[in-house]
Amino acid sequence: MQLNAEEREMLQGGRGDAARVALQQQVAVGEFFDAERFVQVSNVHMSGDYEVMGDAGHRYLAALVESGAHVSVTTTRNAQCVEYEFAGRLRQSQELIEHEKGVRRLLGTLGVSLVDTCINYQSVYTPRFNEHVAWGDTGTVAYANSVLGARTNYESGPAAIAAAITGRTPAYGFHLDMHRRASARCVIEADLPDVADWGAVGAVVGERVRDYWSVPLLDVGGNSPSPDALKHLGASLASHGSLAMFHVLGVTPEAPSFEAANRKRVLTDTFTVTKADIDAVYATDTPRGTEVNLVVFTAPQLSLSELDRIAGLFSGRKAHGDSTVLITTNAMNRAAAEATGTLQRLQSAGALVMQGVCWYIMDPAEMRRRFGWSRVVTNSAKLVNIIKAHGYEPILRRTEDCVETAVTGRLA
Amino acid sequence: MKGQLFECRHGLGEIVEAPALVSMQPFSPRYDLDRANGTISRRAHPLFGESIAGKILVCPGVQGGIAGGWAFLMMRGRGVGFAGLVFGKVNPVMVQGAAAAEIPIVAGVDETIFTVLQNHQWIRLDPKARQVTIIAPALARR
Numbered sequence: 065m066q067l068n069a070e071e072r073e074m075l076q077g078g079r080g081d082a083a084r085v086a087l088q089q090q091v092a093v094g095e096f097f098d099a100e101r102f103v104q105v106s107n108v109h110m111s112g113d114y115e116v117m118g119d120a121g122h123r124y125l126a127a128l129v130e131s132g133a134h135v136s137v138t139t140t141r142n143a144q145c146v147e148y149e150f151a152g153r154l155r156q157s158q159e160l161i162e163h164e165k166g167v168r169r170l171l172g173t174l175g176v177s178l179v180d181t182c183i184n185y186q187s188v189y190t191p192r193f194n195e196h197v198a199w200g201d202t203g204t205v206a207y208a209n210s211v212l213g214a215r216t217n218y219e220s221g222p223a224a225i226a227a228a229i230t231g232r233t234p235a236y237g238f239h240l241d242m243h244r245r246a247s248a249r250c251v252i253e254a255d256l257p258d259v260a261d262w263g264a265v266g267a268v269v270g271e272r273v274r275d276y277w278s279v280p281l282l283d284v285g286g287n288s289p290s291p292d293a294l295k296h297l298g299a300s301l302a303s304h305g306s307l308a309m310f311h312v313l314g315v316t317p318e319a320p321s322f323e324a325a326n327r328k329r330v331l332t333d334t335f336t337v338t339k340a341d342i343d344a345v346y347a348t349d350t351p352r353g354t355e356v357n358l359v360v361f362t363a364p365q366l367s368l369s370e371l372d373r374i375a376g377l378f379s380g381r382k383a384h385g386d387s388t389v390l391i392t393t394n395a396m397n398r399a400a401a402e403a404t405g406t407l408q409r410l411q412s413a414g415a416l417v418m419q420g421v422c423w424y425i426m427d428p429a430e431m432r433r434r435f436g437w438s439r440v441v442t443n444s445a446k447l448v449n450i451i452k453a454h455g456y457e458p459i460l461r462r463t464e465d466c467v468e469t470a471v472t473g474r475l476a
Numbered sequence: 477m478k479g480q481l482f483e484c485r486h487g488l489g490e491i492v493e494a495p496a497l498v499s500m501q502p503f504s505p506r507y508d509l510d511r512a513n514g515t516i517s518r519r520a521h522p523l524f525g526e527s528i529a530g531k532i533l534v535c536p537g538v539q540g541g542i543a544g545g546w547a548f549l550m551m552r553g554r555g556v557g558f559a560g561l562v563f564g565k566v567n568p569v570m571v572q573g574a575a576a577a578e579i580p581i582v583a584g585v586d587e588t589i590f591t592v593l594q595n596h597q598w599i600r601l602d603p604k605a606r607q608v609t610i611i612a613p614a615l616a617r618r
Contacts (some may be wrong), residue, residue, distance in 0.1 A: 220573060
């Protein structure tokens with residue numbers, strides 16, 4: 065890689081040992097991907113909670129703090145794994161709580177802003193078109209590249225911290241024009257009225273395309289996605305495939321036309337997603353009417369609009385006595401929901417509205433054992449993909465059917 | 477004995493020799509692994525229950541998110557981590573995680589390796605030369 069004077073100084077230790085080691089790691093990754101130079105980033109968003117980093121990550125952070133390291137650009141944190149207000153009710157272990165507090169202290173000392181959200185782009189920092197950032201939650205990356213036209217690769221764990229310390233990242237992948245062009249074309253022949261439908265599209269397309277370097281272009285016909293729908297689409301594409309960018313024809317900024325999005329990149333796949341394909345994502349061996357006692361709205365955290373909609377769907381009704389309804393959002397949206405009365409309506413319905421967390425990193429396997437849960441109904445196609453590894457039988461339903469399931473205690 | 481050699485497009489790290497763990501399913505540390513004890517924990521995975529400790533994962537692709545960035549470091553800290561990683565297609569997470577945990581990694585491997593390499597065969601990973609070599613049959617070095 066070609067380094068400028070500042071980077072050469074950093075590599076020689078002129079900005080401290082932490083910056084030297086961070087840049088060394090970045091150069092190694094950059095050269096792996098044939099990057100020729102660095103780009104400066106204006107914002108870093110990192111995933112760093114005890115569930116994902118463990119003791120080794122804790123020690124990694126502690127060593128950085130010991131060396132006097134500090135972030136050089138605004139750096140925010142993704143969702144954390146403990147909800148302090150509800151930790152007792154959810155029987156989260158004291159050990160996990162203490163570990164998470166320790167991680168929190170270390171990140172704070174490094175200068176990381178502990179906003180604890182996976183929807184930073186909706187609540188905290190919205191990068192402009194063509195702005196280079198270094199974000200480390202896959203859903204945020206998909207949204208930044210696709211919907212905002214900002215530029216980032218997946219920056220995982222230590223890589224995001226390295227970018228925060230050095231203020232730059234290697235210029236490869238989605239920082240470069242050539243990789244942002246559509247490489248697959250997909251026509252959606254189905255109505256997509258709910259965020260769950262957009263997640264289902266993400267599941268179908270992600271599992272078919274399934275490659276970080278692929279960029280599907282979706283022609284969604286007359287469907288008009290909300291930002292929340294695109295949020296679920298991106299999160300699902302990233303989870304079911306490993307995708308960091310998509311285009312929606314006539315919707316996302318780099319896809320006013322097929323030609324503009326594709327720019328003569330060779331298409332590797334052209335296919336159609338039908339209503340039958342979407343229905344297959346909803347299909348389950350569990351018959352309608354089966355008792356279900358867990359409904360979860362999470363992954364990604366909910367916007368104020370989503371909270372409002374769910375409160376409206378409960379329409380004064382309460383969740384079934386045997387049902388648990390879990391909702392995750394960030395502190396900003398929870399405060400807004402409280403100010404507008406939405407929070408109180410959800411609480412009256414019996415929902416637990418948590419802030420700063422995402423459910424699948426809260427040790428759901430342990431909750432399953434402690435509460436005897438087995439099935440989980442959700443409108444998140446991303447959660448469906450992840451939660452199987454924790455021993456659950458996930459069932460995807462549209463938002464209104466999730467609420468009906470919660471109210472009746474039986475699968476809608 | 478000269479082993480069968482496969483070229484790769486990308487490489488990072490030092491030379492390592494270890495038994496191969498071949499998985500044709502796209503790999504995800506979060507979805508596939510018990511990161512505390514280093515075993516394949518997803519029941520539907522063909523290698524369910526198998527330990528990954530000290531093995532070189534050989535896999536055509538990856539899926540999912542950023543957990544790998546910390547997972548490799550976590551598993552190495554517990555002494556249950558991979559000895560090396562060989563991928564066809566790869567995302568940055570695996571490379572970033574490998575760089576932080578100092579695990580040798582290559583990507584863009586000649587795909588014929590997936591048709592001839594068997595589980596537990598010993599392989600030699602040379603990231604700087606961008607080569608993977610099958611150096612012994614499975615039973616000879618177990």
